[in-house]
Amino acid sequence: MEMMLISVCLAIFLAFLFLKPLFTRTTTNKLKLPPSPWRLPVIGNLHQLSLHPHRSLRSLSLRYGPLMLLHFGCVPTLVVSTADVAHDIMKTHDLKFSNRPRTRTVKKLIKGTEIAFAPYGEYWRHMKSICVMNLLTNKTIRSFENTRTEEINLLMGKLEKASSSSSPVNLSKLFINFSNDVITRVVLGKKYSSEGGEYISQNVVRKFMELVGAFPLGDFIPKLAWIEKIRGLDKKVEEVYKEIDGFLEKAVQDHENADEERSDFVYMLLSVQRDKTAPFEFERRDLKFVLLDMLFGAATTTFALLEWTMTELMRHPECMKKLKDEICSISTHRLYVTEEEAEKMNYLNLVVKEALRLHPGVPIAPRQLSEDVKVHGYDIAAGTQVLINIWAIQRDISAWGPDAEEFKPERHLDTVVDFQGQNLKFIPFGSGRRQCPGSGYVVALVEVTLANLVKRFDWKVDVGAMGDDKPDLTDAIGIDVCRKYPLIVCPSSV
Template identity: 35%
Template sequence: MEQVASYLCLFLAALIPLLLLKLSSRGGSGGGRRRLPPGPSRLPVIGSLHHFLFVRSPLAHHAMADLARRHGAPPLMYLRLGEVGLAVASSPAAAREVMRAHAAAFASRPWIPSMRPAMERGAVGLVFAPHGALWRQLRRVSVLELLSARRVRSFRRVREDEARRLVAATPPGGAINVGVRLAALTADVTMRAVVGDRFDRREEFLRAIKEGSRLVTGFSLGDLFPSSRLVRFFSGTAGRVMDLHRKMFELMDCAIRQHEERRAAMASTPDGAVKEEDEDILGVLLRIHREGGLEVPLTMDIVKSLILDLFSGGGDTSASTLEWAMSELMRNPGAMEKAQAEVRSKLQGKPSVTEDDLHDLKYLKLVIKQTLRLQPVLPLLLPRESTEDRKVMGYDVPKGTMVLVNAWAISRDSGCWDDADAFKPERFEDGKIDFKGTDFEFIPFGAGRRMCPGMTFAQGIMELVLASLLYHFEWKLPAGMEPNELDMTEKMGMAVRRKNDLCLRAVVRVPVPTPP
């Protein structure tokens, strides 16, 4: 999205003769007898793309909210981006229509043209599986086996080990890059939960994940003009995606070999057999693959794609949320003091935070909720696609339309929230609003059939790590910086992160335990 202006200037210059022929119809008119949702005017060929030259922010969720405000703040807005029809839900009512009232019609994901060749070769996990038998099966396996509350509890030792490592590796008095440390921690927790150990090619794998994030969230004209071979040729994104797909699957093959060798070595020792309830996620998938008997066979390509889904969606999003939580607490010293007082009062000098301590940390949970409201790391959630013509809120949404839900705009809507832009964890004290998919003014994990199945996994990491950081350390901003001077500019990626590093100085208040 940040490259939109430069791309469009070049593209518009080439299309000026055609654009001067006529203006397309405005707002909800056009489309034959269809009554499309209101939105920006559209030009021939490029549709509504020219409006993005004048938005205040290059970030997609800000730009969509800005366009909606300029056109009367409709709860459902329609744009045409090149050849792609796009509907954006920007109110709780519109989100409810998309994710609940018309759930089946909007339960599929669009296959972006640059990613389609890889998907057609088997790179389809839970995230992008079309709504149907395969998706239902993968959802059932994920909810009941991979990410069930019981399975997540079984990874408790992994989370506690990595949290202690993070605390022990934090240099007292020195400045640290909080985001980098958190990203490494969540990657290691996810890696150990998925494959049962640290991956020998960890750094190579994380670089590939980062490159995948860049490709998926980048701006590609080929995705907006899929019928144009010329545009696709000059874009070149599809080729890069295929190269990355082959690289990722090769790394997954290596991870699976490492996993099976470790399991074989364990099995050769007395009492070395792994109990089913103690299996790591890859072990569960390989067992299901071997047992067979499913409606849709769980092929090894699907196993690899599911693992990649977990890495892409698990570690990065939790790390970003934790970094935003620390940022918000540094900007709001009163909230920081209250959260630290709660943790230290409950733990009473214990050597480290364990998951048994988390139940009573009510204010810390409110801090995480408030962070998710102000800084949802997937601000537009994941795109959906209408699989049939539907009438939503009195408007026609044609089959094949991409649908986005602007969770960021909804969670900052002054019609839903008092003092909407303020960081106030106390607003959640009454427990009336939660992020579990029934309150559509607060949907950081989505809602309905495509709601994120990894919510419990993410909560476990975020609560333990934040509690550990607040328990052991006082945190200081760089010398001379006031709390209200901390920059909160966002940067787009697989998850929305801080544009600038969060560098803080840690002062030990509770002695740091020896790393495991």
């Protein structure tokens, strides 16, 4: 009996010696995770999202910190809300965060490999290089100046007609058509508008942007994916896909059936498709969705920026006057403001920067982590979805001061922030490898258009949302955030 007790004690002692390092290692190596709000079973933190995720995520970050971990169903999601944390994601560890999540809805809408949601790699780099070299270099952007001039003059003519009849005008609709007309001429070689009968309805474009920006329940809780079919989401996605694909197919066929080849972007992509020596297979569906990236990316960003900038200028007449004074002092001899003149207008550039700060075209930039990494002392696992809240970063009081919510172009005087994403407190076009390459195109078009709008007309809103003469600031929903309600104004010729 005594020997048995000694044997048991010895066994326990030896087991303790061998197991203690394991327990110590487990404790030592325990992952340190970012702070998280309390979550519900199954759905996690999904109930804390509103129709405007950039706003609800910012509210949560003010309580839980600039780097927080949420759980959308079974999907861990890292939310970034300040510039210093964004620097770790988009600069220090940019390569590891260079993928983008493709939701179930995105896969159904974009049935090909394009650029916006393509995984980071050789194909993505090659296609981005093709798009930049053929559409987005400074030289190429300047080469389309005549196209922009013609479309701006057509826009001015419509506004002159409304002014002469003292009629209110839906400026949002005019901006949508204007942006689409310019970009289709640049990308597709001709104008596709409602007058010609070959166009994508703006209702479908709006639905597309809403669907791409949605948080699909089936991705986060796979067992509840059937709910999306019952509520008609799958049917809506298929309808939008068919109209967009039909439009793009018609545009490609127009080029294939043309009597002679031109040097526009579609012909260039067709030549890439026919090139059998390319290091990857470039199918027809891929070609169409690369076109979709170029069309929707440029047109929706341009439209939203024009709309929000005019909204803010009408809400701040002192800024409108200061801008008009600058424009008239530089453009003195002609009715039309040229791009060369617009480039000299410093306050115009500040106004566009401030509009982009408060109203970035894409308020949340999604990324996906490809391998384990440590960020700000926290352990983040591979596969984690990342949401960089650009909207929150650009309204951060610690970076922009107590008046961060106010429209104040002068705040950009004597600062080094630009549109290139180098200063992480101002990243309206993103930063790092996934930065939008079309910022130069958008800014050039918006600045010269605004200069002509402000020089040639005075603007007013009859009755605003609050019963005053100021347009409202209500957001729409979607991956891009434009105005929820059209901007109805009364232009009068100067």
